[in-house]
Amino acid sequence: MADWESIAEIAAKVRKGELKASDLVEKSLAAIAEKDEFKAIIVTTAERARERAKAVDAGDNKGRLAGVPFIAKDNFLVFGAETTAASNILKGFDAPYQATAVERLEAEGAICVAKANLDAFAHGSSTENSDFFTTKNPHDPTRVPGGSSGGSGAAVALDLAPFALGTDTGGSIRLPASFTGTVGYKPTYGLVSRSGVVAMASSLDVVGPLTSRVEDAALVLDVMAGKDELDSTTIDRDPAGYAGVSGDLKGKKIGIIKEYMGEGLQPGVRIQIEQAVQKIKQAGADVQEISLPSLPLALAVYYIICPAEVSSNLSRYDGQRYGYSYADAGNLDESYNGSRERGFGKEAKRRVIIGTYVLSSGYYDAYYKKAQTVRTKLINEFAGAFKQVDFLLGPTAPMTAFKIGENADDPLQMYLTDIMTVAANLAGVPAISLPCGADKPADADSELPVGLQIIAPQRADRELLAVAVATEEVLA
């Protein structure tokens, strides 16, 4: 399917001089221009990308990602274009330094060519909350690409670059991967530095890649993973690394999550997941059903913790330090109120107000503390499940891509899109979404991708990627 060779192959050819970084960058920029109608991209970093490509071609960088173009979600600080997080309040923000993830990719020769669209500040499941425009699903332009990393998912599905960066707070990498038919990898919490990434909910946010193949996701993760003195929540990388893993399903103990296969699952999604399970069984895996009874509570836990942390993280956008500042304010309070009123979109305001409520005195114990305690219960259930099985498996989302505008008037309905992804963030465990066939629901004109989610224990990223490689093979 993919128009690009694997990332390892591209970089090897650049290192040998068989491919030129400049040609790869031009190919990517041409694809971006040609596929502009899907609105995956906010802005290109063309000038800087061309300069960097010249340097790579001159022999300055023979790294593991030599000359490989990539696209960063616009909540990564990157040189060469403004960083907006698709929000009006950050319009014109010129990054004074780069995200550690981007620095590590560049150190191995990768070249950022563009910034991808997202729901503003990554608040959403569809890119419809972008303050600028909605990205269209490459499989059906009347539908959303998922979110919040919807621009990144669409970019990979459209072959605009071999990989894109995303962030995942409650499913924001995996959901767009599912809706666009790409691979989306959410690492263990803390495995990739968030320095230089616009913060959403800091106890949940992770950085990860969207790619066409598991192999590519593993290589990109390998380059980015590990401790960073600029992010004190980072953890040690696996000494064995993540690149080039290959795996076997034989004898692997896999638990099908009972709560994710219940009512409310789109019938065609169920069929695809059940067929995948059959193939995984045939490949020798030891498959059993497993129950995590608190999983249905995960979304309620998430929609307390996430807005609480959002309200705290967004307090820095006050019109004084950076970003939009309301010019006609008579005093400091008017400047705060006016800058935030005009700079924030509706969803950012909603989340700040809910977060302020659940953190306010008198409600803190009933909401925030209770949610953090139910979070413990959920973590304990994951730990119990991983005593019985090596991996957990289920759909990434209960549905295929929905229509643009379908959930726009009902924020709660929109939140329900994340019902199968938020638990991995709450527990800090790694999870991947793999393309798993397609379904054509009654209201659709074309086949829409289905995503299969595999979840592993904390720090078992290497094992998860290996089993994902094997699963990708049996699903092909």
Next chain:
Amino acid sequence: MAKLTRDDVLHLAQLARISLSDDELDEFSVELSAILQYVEQLGGVDVDGLKPTNQVTGLTNVMRSDIVKDYGYAPQDLLGNVPAVQDNQLKVKRMIA
């Protein structure tokens, strides 16, 4: 069952320093009440003997040496996005009348 009135939303907006339009106040009181009703399903969950989780990977007190490091940025670079600067400092409206 929690229900946020228009006045509640106004008060929260004042705490969060965001002016909201009349339409937003009406809309949010309905939408946010629905969201709160949804999350209230946690009220009845038995969490006896469990402690709240604040950090999932078990890190505590991550320390570093207290040494100034030069990352190569001039103050002017880092102040480049500030709306109003005077003498390398943020300039804000008068706070005390």
